[in-house]
Amino acid sequence: MILDGAEEEEKWLAEGIAGLQHNAFYMHRALDSNNLRDALKYSAQMLSELRTSRLSPHKYYELYMRAFDELRKLEMFFKEESKRGCSVIDLYELVQHAGNILPRLYLLCTVGSVYIKSKEAPAKDVLKDLVEMCRGIQHPVRGLFLRSYLSQVSRDKLPDIGSEYEGDADTVMDAVEFVLQNFTEMNKLWVRMQHQGPVREKEKREKERNELRDLVGKNLHVLSQIEGIDLDMYKETVLPRVLEQVVNCKDELAQYYLMDCIIQVFPDEYHLQTLETLLGACPQLQPTVDIKTVLSQLMERLSNYASSSAEVLPEFLQVEAFAKLSNAIGMVIEAQVDMPVVGAISLYVSLLTFILRVHPDRLDYVDQVLGACVKKLSGKAKLEDSKATKQVVALLSAPLEKYNDIVTALKLSYYPRIMEHLDNGTNKVMAVVIIQSIMKNNTCISTADKVEALFELIKGLIKDLDGTLVDEFDEEDFMEEQNSVARLIHMLHNDDPEEMLKIICTVRKHILTGGPKRLPFTVPPLIFSALKVWF
Amino acid sequence: MLLIARPLMHIGIVVEVETFEKGKFAFASMAETKLLITIIAKTTFPCCIQNKAFELGFECRSMNYLIGAFKPTCNISITFADGKSRNQCTRKSLMVALMNLNFGMSSLLAVGITIPLKKENGQTAMVPLFQSQENIVGKVSVEPIPGKKIEHNGVKLELLGQIGSTLDVVALEMYFDRGNFYDFTSLVRELDVPGDIYERKTYPFEFSAVEMPFESYNGVNVRLRYVLKVTISRNYASSIVEYQDFVVRNYTPLPSIDNSIKMEVGIEDCLHIEFEYNKSKYHLKDVIVGKIYFLLVRIKIKNMDLEVRRRESTGSGANTHVETETLAKFELMDGAPVRGESIPIRLFLSPYELTPTHRNINNKFSVKYYLNLVLVDEEDRRYFKQQEITVYRLPETP
Numbered sequence: 001m002i003l004d005g006a007e008e009e010e011k012w013l014a015e016g017i018a019g020l021q022h023n024a025f026y027m028h029r030a031l032d033s034n035n036l037r038d039a040l041k042y043s044a045q046m047l048s049e050l051r052t053s054r055l056s057p058h059k060y061y062e063l064y065m066r067a068f069d070e071l072r073k074l075e076m077f078f079k080e081e082s083k084r085g086c087s088v089i090d091l092y093e094l095v096q097h098a099g100n101i102l103p104r105l106y107l108l109c110t111v112g113s114v115y116i117k118s119k120e121a122p123a124k125d126v127l128k129d130l131v132e133m134c135r136g137i138q139h140p141v142r143g144l145f146l147r148s149y150l151s152q153v154s155r156d157k158l159p160d161i162g163s164e165y166e167g168d169a170d171t172v173m174d175a176v177e178f179v180l181q182n183f184t185e186m187n188k189l190w191v192r193m194q195h196q197g198p199v200r201e202k203e204k205r206e207k208e209r210n211e212l213r214d215l216v217g218k219n220l221h222v223l224s225q226i227e228g229i230d231l232d233m234y235k236e237t238v239l240p241r242v243l244e245q246v247v248n249c250k251d252e253l254a255q256y257y258l259m260d261c262i263i264q265v266f267p268d269e270y271h272l273q274t275l276e277t278l279l280g281a282c283p284q285l286q287p288t289v290d291i292k293t294v295l296s297q298l299m300e301r302l303s304n305y306a307s308s309s310a311e312v313l314p315e316f317l318q319v320e321a322f323a324k325l326s327n328a329i330g331m332v333i334e335a336q337v338d339m340p341v342v343g344a345i346s347l348y349v350s351l352l353t354f355i356l357r358v359h360p361d362r363l364d365y366v367d368q369v370l371g372a373c374v375k376k377l378s379g380k381a382k383l384e385d386s387k388a389t390k391q392v393v394a395l396l397s398a399p400l401e402k403y404n405d406i407v408t409a410l411k412l413s414y415y416p417r418i419m420e421h422l423d424n425g426t427n428k429v430m431a432v433v434i435i436q437s438i439m440k441n442n443t444c445i446s447t448a449d450k451v452e453a454l455f456e457l458i459k460g461l462i463k464d465l466d467g468t469l470v471d472e473f474d475e476e477d478f479m480e481e482q483n484s485v486a487r488l489i490h491m492l493h494n495d496d497p498e499e500m501l502k503i504i505c506t507v508r509k510h511i512l513t514g515g516p517k518r519l520p521f522t523v524p525p526l527i528f529s530a531l532k533v534w535f
Numbered sequence: 536m537l538l539i540a541r542p543l544m545h546i547g548i549v550v551e552v553e554t555f556e557k558g559k560f561a562f563a564s565m566a567e568t569k570l571l572i573t574i575i576a577k578t579t580f581p582c583c584i585q586n587k588a589f590e591l592g593f594e595c596r597s598m599n600y601l602i603g604a605f606k607p608t609c610n611i612s613i614t615f616a617d618g619k620s621r622n623q624c625t626r627k628s629l630m631v632a633l634m635n636l637n638f639g640m641s642s643l644l645a646v647g648i649t650i651p652l653k654k655e656n657g658q659t660a661m662v663p664l665f666q667s668q669e670n671i672v673g674k675v676s677v678e679p680i681p682g683k684k685i686e687h688n689g690v691k692l693e694l695l696g697q698i699g700s701t702l703d704v705v706a707l708e709m710y711f712d713r714g715n716f717y718d719f720t721s722l723v724r725e726l727d728v729p730g731d732i733y734e735r736k737t738y739p740f741e742f743s744a745v746e747m748p749f750e751s752y753n754g755v756n757v758r759l760r761y762v763l764k765v766t767i768s769r770n771y772a773s774s775i776v777e778y779q780d781f782v783v784r785n786y787t788p789l790p791s792i793d794n795s796i797k798m799e800v801g802i803e804d805c806l807h808i809e810f811e812y813n814k815s816k817y818h819l820k821d822v823i824v825g826k827i828y829f830l831l832v833r834i835k836i837k838n839m840d841l842e843v844r845r846r847e848s849t850g851s852g853a854n855t856h857v858e859t860e861t862l863a864k865f866e867l868m869d870g871a872p873v874r875g876e877s878i879p880i881r882l883f884l885s886p887y888e889l890t891p892t893h894r895n896i897n898n899k900f901s902v903k904y905y906l907n908l909v910l911v912d913e914e915d916r917r918y919f920k921q922q923e924i925t926v927y928r929l930p931e932t933p
Contacts, residue, residue: 051869097886101866135878139870192873 012054016063020049024070031077036086040095040107043074047103050142057141057211064145068152071110075153078114088115101136105146108133113153116165123157123165124174130154131181140189140196141212147186148215151222154178161228172228176238179226183219184245187258190216191251209253216254217261224265234270235277243281252286259285259294268305269312271298272319279328283335291332292343296350299325303350306358316358322365325351330372344376345391352395356402363411366399370414377421389426392418396430400437407443409434410453419457427460428481434458435484438491446494448502455510461485462522463513482521485511489525500533663781665761667747671781675726675765678735685775688768690727694742696720696749696783698759698899700849719897720747726765747783749896750928755858757849757900787891787927790816799830800920807831810908810920812880818929819889823882823906829872835913839868841882842907843889844921849900861907863887884926891928 023046030038050067052060082088091111098104112130116123130150137143158175159167167174193209220242223229229238239262246258262278263271271278278298282291302321306313316322329351333344348369355365373395396418399409409415419427434457438445445451455462461481489507494500504526511522665671675692679685699716722745726738752759761783767775793814801807807830812823827839843863849856863886868878893902904926910918 093883096881097883099863099865101869104866132879133881135876136867137869138872138876138878142869 009055009059012052013059013062016049016052016055017066020046020063020066020070023049027070027074031073034081034085036081036094039074039077040098043070043107044098044100044103046070047106048100050106050145051100051102053139057208060141060145061211064149067106068149071106071149074107075110075113078111079117082114082118088118088120091115102142102146105134105136106149109146109150109153113157116154116157119165122167123159124167124171124178127154127158127174127178131178131185134182135185138189140193143189144186144212144215147182147189148218151179151182151218155222158222158226160226172226172233173237175226176223176229176233179219179222180238180241183216183223183242186216186219187245187249187254191249191254194251194253206253213253213257217257220258220261220265224267231270231273234266235274239266239270239274239277243277247281247284250286252288255285255289256294259289259291260297263294263298263301268301269315271302272305272312272315272321275319275321275324279324282328283331287336291336292339292347295325295329295332295347299350299354303354303357306354313358322355322359322362325354326365326368326372333376340385340388341376342385342388342391345373345388345395348373348376349391349394349398352398356398360402363408367412367414370395370412370418374414374417374421377418384423389422392422393426393430393433397433400434404437404441405443406434406438406441406445406454407450410450410457416453416457419460424460424465427465431458431461432481432484435461435488439484439487443491445492445503447499448506451492451503451506455506458485458488459510462510462518464515478517479521482518485518486521486525489522489529492529497533500529504530504533663779665745665747665781665783667783667785668744669747671742671745671763672740673763674737674739676735676737677732677765677767679732685732685767686730686769687727687732687775688729688770689725690738690765690767692724692726692738692740693764693766694720694722694745694761695764696747696759696761698749698757698897700757717897717899719749720745720761748785749783749893750785750891751782752890752893752896752902754847754900754902755860756847756856759896759900784928785891786930787818789818789929790927795825796922796924798920798922801831802918805831805833806836806910806918808910810922812906812922812924814924816925816927817884818927819891820885820929823880823884825880827867827878827880827908829874829876829878832872832874836868836871837911837913837915838866838870839878839911840909841865841867841880842909843882843884843887844905844907845889846903846905847900848903851898862889867908889926892924892926 023042027039027042027046030036030042047067049063050060052063055063078088078091082091086094088111092108092115095107095111096104098107109130112126115121116126131147134143134147134150137146157163157165158178159165159171160175161172190209190212193205193212197205223238223242242258242262246255246262249255259281282295285291302316306316329347333339333347336343352366352369355362355369359365373392396415399412399415400406403409419430422430434454437443445454459465462485492503492507494503507526507529511518511526514522671694675690677685677690696719697716698719722742724740724742726740727736747761749759751761761781763779763781765777765779769775793816796812796815797809798811799807799809809828809830810825811828812825814821814823817823823841841863842861842865845860845862847858847860849858863882863884865882867880872878889904890902892904893900895901903923905921905923907919907921912918
């Protein structure tokens with residue numbers, strides 16, 4: 001009977017678990033009878049099951065978790081033993097007599113945990129030794145799990161400020177160094193997996209790598225929990241070191257995941273203060289990294305941060321957040337020539353959201369973003385990609401929603417030009433959205449100039465644009481559109497009769513281009529408006 | 536019963552061997568000559584000798600005989616009638632079995648040598664322990680079996696330092712005399728003048744500041760041992776001999792200069808490493824600390840071990856016999872490193888049975904130690920680099 005891959009793995013996993021449990025049984029017996037020698041012997045044999053190369057990370061994890069549970073019992077035994085028989089220092093040496101390296105290092109980390117707890121040596125010294133000795137495992141999966149074990153047992157024993165293991169003046173730095181080193185080594189191993197094995201199995205390897213990514217990312221989480229790290233330390237040491245590893249590893253998967261991790265685990269306040277450093281890393285990443293998503297995530301977080309309280313807004317100004325973000329986005333778009341339009345536009349949408357939350361008064365910023373969009377869209381005819389279209393609509397709708405005032409939107413010089421890039425159907429939709437916004441807010445449009453600008457914007461409804469196909473004509477839609485135009489005309493008003501006359505003339509000029517189908521809808525409201533002037 | 540006698544020297548001797556029942560062992564000729572006799576025995580020995588015919592060499596001395604060297608020559612199958620206690624045995628227990636062929640002597644008296652013992656911890660058998668330049672003091676007591684008296688021609692005590700080949704060793708230590716052991720040291724004390732011993736007699740002895748420059752060594756092919764030997768000579772019977780081993784260990788202080796070993800080795804375009812061991816001289820309970828740095832890696836390495844090997848060489852020139860043993864196999868690395876990786880070494884020597892390095896002891900043998908770094912690739916090819924280290928014995932801190 002030939003087993004397929006998955007079944008084979010199940011079989012090996014079962015064998016591994018059986019072997020592990022078998023030795024665990026004898027280990028327990030030794031623990032119960034206070035037999036240190038046998039405890040070490042059987043625990044080493046048990047841990048040998050973790051030397052397997054046959055399991056995928058997912059299955060290896062199952063084996064690892066069982067070993068982990070057994071090692072907790074062994075750790076308790078070591079703690080008792082160090083009080084009664086063998087000193088912890090002697091134990092630390094004793095476990096290093098084991099001939100095979102993987103069991104030896106798991107045991108060493110376990111004793112190390114007891115050693116730190118005993119306070120017979122500074123935590124930093126033990127941690128440093130452990131993270132160094134783990135170099136002996138160069139096999140990626142086995143190394144990742146071993147170091148993950150180290151991270152788990154050391155988590156509550158870091159020499160952080162306020163912890164019982166706090167050391168001397170440099171105590172926080174020691175804790176940081178330990179975590180950073182473990183992180184660096186783990187990332188190296190993780191990246192190494194990409195290049196192992198035949199080319200045709202690349203997809204499988206990437207899937208396996210994804211299964212392991214949280215082991216690496218966890219280190220960043222641990223860093224974020226170290227109380228003693230203040231903004232300065234984060235800025236001077238932590239972030240630069242992490243970014244160094246991210247950039248130097250030159251691996252697309254790692255870079256994307258870790259950038260995202262950094263953004264998610266560290267406080268927004270820190271991101272604001274280190275914006276330049278963070279953004280500075282982006283162009284150094286591999287060209288295939290989906291950096292726009294990373295940037296969008298960052299901007300979203302910052303936008304939310306800005307909304308959380310008004311007190312933080314000055315900070316944004318102080319660090320010139322907008323300028324930096326805008327530059328970064330510009331550079332990314334420039335660098336990634338193959339970026340599809342939808343990508344660029346969605347980046348601008350994120351930036352626009354950011355501006356509207358942080359600098360709502362800066363219409364010039366808004367216009368700047370729209371301008372950049374126009375630049376990106378120029379050279380292309382009408383947009384055909386529906387996703388991109390959606391993004392453009394979002395881009396155009398955002399200011400409307402924020403300002404609730406079309407007049408403000410009308411001040412945006414690039415606004416109409418973007419509309420021109422929409423296909424006819426979407427153009428009309430957008431125009432309707434604009435009108436609806438006006439209606440909703442009861443905006444009064446009171447000068448001829450504004451009317452002119454407005455009617456330019458909604459010209460898709462006013463007349464047949466070039467390229468409109470006769471087939472696209474839908475009776476119901478058309479009626480709705482023209483009715484909204486009619487309603488709009490009623491909103492145009494100025495008490496000053498002279499101005500009102502100008503308005504009416506402007507409107508007349510535009511609607512006359514509408515053609516016979518439209519006039520029945522548009523002319524009557526205009527006449528009524530005119531009549532109002534005189535009566 | 537069958538026998539074949541092969542003359543050694545120039546004297547032809549015919550030896551007849553009767554049944555090999557325990558206690559009955561008769562030899563025809565008693566001459567002070569070395570004889571080599573091949574015995575093919577169907578015996579009732581409580582052990583089984585697989586396909587071996589043994590040569591017993593022995594010295595005959597005035598009606599008495601002692602067994603000397605013992606060597607295997609050809610393969611012949613021998614079976615024994617006594618099936619119950621049939622088991623494989625080492626040479627040692629074979630000799631013990633032969634010993635029980637009651638030559639009649641040891642039943643006559645009990646000879647004991649007592650020395651104030653310096654105990655050696657961790658040993659299964661308690662053996663007295665000395666250093667060079669120490670005084671060896673004690674007493675010999677001779678106690679005849681009640682009712683018997685011993686008429687003797689003198690009692691002497693010898694302190695011997697001996698080097699010998701284990702290939703030739705008869706573990707019949709009690710009956711061991713010259714044979715293939717070479718005495719490099721020999722000191723004598725005459726304990727008593729000719730006379731009679733009716734009842735227990737005690738002779739105190741002292742050897743002052745004994746020069747024992749070489750330490751005891753028990754190797755694969757060679758042994759160096761120290762022994763006290765009591766000999767009670769008799770006119771009309773064979774001498775009564777009793778042995779008491781003791782162990783000599785000599786200590787070396789911490790070396791004033793102890794350079795590290797650092798070297799770059801490799802195979803062109805394949806693998807370049809730089810290894811470093813913190814010292815070149817290590818004591819028996821030391822730790823080897825160092826690292827392996829990978830400068831170039833173009834092969835797929837599976838893992839890396841560090842072995843401790845002992846090389847024992849005996850003889851000289853064309854007759855040099857070398858025996859190599861791997862005493863420790865310590866895994867340094869699991870998995871394939873890349874260029875720039877540095878792998879730490881921390882190997883504790885205490886769990887392993889090392890001895891100090893012995894260089895050209897009395898021009899007879901040497902024992903040297905080597906660190907052997909082994910890298911294994913995915914196709915199980917082994918790449919290795921061997922490096923000699925000096926091992927010494929550090930005085931124990933009280």
